Amino acid sequence: MAEFAVSTVVEKLTNWITEEALLLEGVGDKVEQLRDGLRWMQSFLKDADAEQEKNERLRNWVSQIREVALDAEYVIETYIAEAASHSSWNITAKLINRYWAGKKIGKIQSRVQNISSQKEHFGITSTSREGREGTIASANERLRWWRQTSPNIEEDDLVGLVEDTKALLRQLSSMDLHRRVVSIVGMGGLGKTTLAKKLYNHCDIAKQFDCKAFVYVSKDYRRRDTLQGIIVVVSPNCNMEDLKKLEEEALISKLHELLKERRYLVVLDDIWETEIWDSMQSAFPSGKMGSKVMLTTRKKEVALYADSEQIEPRFLTQEESFLLFRKKAFPGMNEMPSDLENFLYMGLFPEDSSISKTKLIQLWVAEGFLPQQREEAAEGVAENCLNELVDRCMIQVGTLTSLGSLKAVRMHDVLRDFSISKGRGKFS
Structure with missing residues (x-):
């Protein structure tokens, strides 16, 4: 640039x-x-x-x-x-x-x-x-910018999910006599969690329910941890040490007791197997009229097994996909700090190559991309920049050291093509 x-x-x-x-x-x-x-x-x-x-x-x-x-x-x-x-x-x-x-x-x-x-x-x-x-912004200014502009799954302008949001709002707002299950179904990366979190934080939902909880389940499901996670949210004054002493069936009973007189919303994010729902559903009573459990899952059989109403977000169009990328990676091009533009330089590396973190930082510094700041050396600025690119999913973690720190990164071929297109003429 x-x-x-x-x-x-x-x-x-x-x-x-x-x-x-x-x-x-x-x-x-x-x-x-x-x-x-x-x-x-x-x-x-x-x-x-x-x-x-x-x-x-x-x-x-x-x-x-x-x-x-x-x-x-x-x-x-x-x-x-x-x-x-x-x-x-x-x-x-x-x-x-x-x-x-x-x-x-x-x-x-x-x-x-x-x-x-x-x-x-x-x-x-x-x-x-x-x-x-x-x-170039100081380290504190960059951090402040980063916190303000990081991708936020609670933002109002969800790309391609407006109609799904409206449909789910209607379902969650219905005053059914018994507890009802609603599911968001689709492949990984389709926006299920984004949509669920958006609804969970919606102002209309906050007014409607007496209590609500959002828990991440995943493949590594542990019933005890999931139950405790819900209990501490719907009952903030409970003693965690006391919860740890309870058996899983006692936790089921306790959660059931906490919810039975309340209108509640519980979101179980990323359920993989029907057995998970089997092990949890007895914790969710009918409660007050209008209570809901919302599931997100990659498997339709899970949604069918839970006897739920399903919403399956559609795939984004090419234009919507690019708009979403711009919102996530560059929330306002006019506000992007210059050191994030080092992303364009990475298009010079061969496709599918493993890029050494140390080598990349040395190249950025040698090119003069990151001059020394008052607070920190150029290498420190470069490492912060690299971490921001990883956090924005613009580059991928390649390998880690034995201590778990970043050793090498990779670049998705689509993003590499994008960087080459945007950087053409700037590094030639």
Whole structure:
């Protein structure tokens, strides 16, 4: 992304102005002016980067910004290297070198001004968030952004599940005389848990039931743990130590007693076998009119065995799938911190390859993607970035060390194709 290229160059210029003041003698003011011009340009690049896919002229303009930033880096870096390696030059040679460097910097400044003046043609506005001194968010800022924008299964705009949500709301809201079972059925990854959690937290559901509990069952079902998990939610004041002393049948009786005079909703997420329902159903009395048990399962026979009404979420269309990916991986492209864009770089690795965590971090740092921050070294920034990509399911865990920490990662072929498509021209 052009915003990332400019932010990296601004960071380098800032460091050089401070650390190479003697070598920049005579052109230091020009370098500062160039740095400030690029920094101001950076303030409106968030909008431009997000919109460029829709407009070829805008895409060319953004490309010019990236090129002028890289040219600025090359000119200043070359001047510093020559000044350092020829410190024994006589005064005349130094003045000549300084003169030509000043001319080149002046030309780049003119290009920056010319490019910046064109932004009005594209309706691009600056964002004050990018006007801060640091060019990449600090560790705390990244963490704050991450918590605010992490995928949230309770969000209102569930992709492709609106009609299923409405149908299930009607079923859960019905005032049946006896306890009723409702099931969400479908293959893994279809959105069953997302839908169940959305309904569980729906404001209308909260008003309707006296108590509710959501427990994850899974293949590794343990009846004792599941029963205790429900009890502590519907009866928060119960003593956990006392529960641990009870036999499983006593836990069944206790839960039955807690629910029999209440209108309740219990969600059993990811039930694999009919035997699980057999072992649990006696804990759920008829209760007050309108009580419900909701199951999510991959197997239709489980839903049929529980004598439940079934909802089977449909597969998403290609457009809905891509929209869901954008919502999960990039919740607002305009708010994506630059270091998450290192995802695009990973498309350079061969398909289905195991990518060493250490090697990847070294490459990111060597490419200058993650300049050192005040709080932490570039390697620490890179590791945080890698963890964020794993958490967003944008890359997969490959292998772990004997201590359980990340050793290598992999990239799904579909996401690799996406990274190649988005990163084309940025790493060539």
